[in-house]
Structures are given as structure tokens and as C-alpha cells.
Amino acid sequence: MQLREMTENDLPPVLELQRELAFQDWNEKQFLSEIRASYAYCVVCEDDGGSPNGDTSRALLGYAIFHLLGSDSELLSIATRTSEQRKGIGSQLLKAGLNKLTESEDQCFLEVRKGNVKARAFYEKHGFKQYNVRKNYYSDGEDAILYVFKNAPTA
Template sequence: MSSSVSLKTSSGLLLDMRLLTANDLADVLLLERSVHSHPWRQSSFEDCLRGRQRCWLAESKGTLVGYVVVAHGGGDAELLNIAVAPSYQRKGIGSCLLQYAVDYVKDHADMMFLEVRVSNRKAIELYAREGFFEVGQRKNYYPTVNGHEDALLMACQL
């Protein structure tokens, strides 16, 4: 799969997809902190630069609007992180990011797994629309302001 591709969302928004570079880290971290209550550290995104996982950015007219991080190995793949800028949510970007990640890993894996906060109904609905189904839960997986929250473990046959 090319590292630079153009896609169109269901709402007609044109996205330019490309791999993360070191120059993108500051913008990615700003987006990460704007959408996640317990954001990834910079070192987690730096792992993408070293090839342990892949991070694709979605840009619209030169503006970072989202990203997706995946890893694969041993016949399985995992969606590690996905985010869409708050002002661009509900425009089909999340679906495009997810489909892009699935297309990348399907030649390397038979199944894709992900964890999602049990309270994140919008994300769970997106994953279900894209063919993911519940396979279990991880107790107290995610940190919260007042403790921990369970994760729903979901999978998709590729």
C-alpha cells in the first residue's frame, strides 16, 4: 500500500493519507490530547517511526484531521489508536481511517483486534458497522479520573 493516498469520506470530504514523520509529532500530540482523556506519550508515536507499528495521518486541505495506528505479527493485527479532530468528527473520517488500516493489514493477518472503552458508544458503533464484534472484556483496562474502566475487546475477520 502506498504511503500517500487520497480518499473520499461518506460526507464527500477529501482526505490525503500518509505515514507519520518526525515533523508531525507536535501536531499529532495536540490532536491526541484533544480527544483522549489519557493520551499516549510522544514515545508511543515515536515507535511508529521505528517501524514497530504504522501510523497514518489523514489530512484535509493540509490540516491534520485524524490518524490511525496499527501493528501486525503472528497472523494477527491490532488497532492501537485512532483519533479524529473534534471539529471533524461525524464526517466519515473515522470509518475511512479504520478501512485504510484494515486494508493495510489484511495481507499480513487473519484477524484484527482492538480495545475500546465500554463507555465509548460512538466508537463501538463505528467498529460494529465496520464488521467488528465483541470477543470479551478486559477489567479495569483504561485509567479514568476516578479509577479504571473496563475495555471491550473486539475483533474482525480479515
């Protein structure tokens, strides 16, 4: 299992993973603009590849997209293939982005559907704190819960 930056070649499996999880509806153009944006950090996790029949292709296990905007960063998207969840992949992807926070005042923001219990437990495990709610934020009327991770909270 290894992490590396996302490239345009990753788009087919990234789109397939997004479809599998049905948690977001970005099109190819949106992913492309993230990959090309200087302020975006797009990371994938892939398996080690290789099989007895000589196939060295590596499967995409997960991905995450961050915006690194000075002291205020944002996690836009994170996903782990269903069959690979609860194995620490999401944590590795998240930490890769949080490791880009270097200064004590740096923060990482995100929003998540109120009913996304899995993701909320995941973020809370990693030290994200809820700081606000946006009522009826999503097109289906669901609330968004806003979380922030503070790199080094002041006492």
C-alpha cells in the same frame, strides 16, 4: 482530504489532537517509537491545504496506529478531530489499516473503554465483533471491551 504515512514532523499536531480528544495519554517518545517500528503502520489524514493567501500548509484531521503482526494485527489508536467527526475520516483511516489484512485468516484486534459509545458504534459499523471483556482494565476501574475483525470469516 488525503491519507499518508505519519512522519516525525506530524508529532506536534498529533499530540495536540490527542490532547483535544483526551482519550489517551501517549507521550512524544511513545509516538516516535511507533513511527520507527517496522511492524507499525501509522497513518494520518490531512486536509487538502492551500488558501487564497498562498498558505499551502495542511491541517491534520486524524490519525491511526496499527501493529501489523503477521495474521494478527492490532489497532492501537484512532482519532478524528472533533470538528471533523462524522464525515468519514475515521472510516478511511480504519480501512487503510484493514486493507493491510491480505489473507483470509488475518484478524485485527482492539480494546476500547466500555463507555466509549461513539467508538464502539464506529467499530461495530465496520464489522468488529465483541469477543471478551476485561474487567477493571483501565486505571480508573473501567472495563475494556475486546473486539476482533476477521478478514474473511469462515462459515
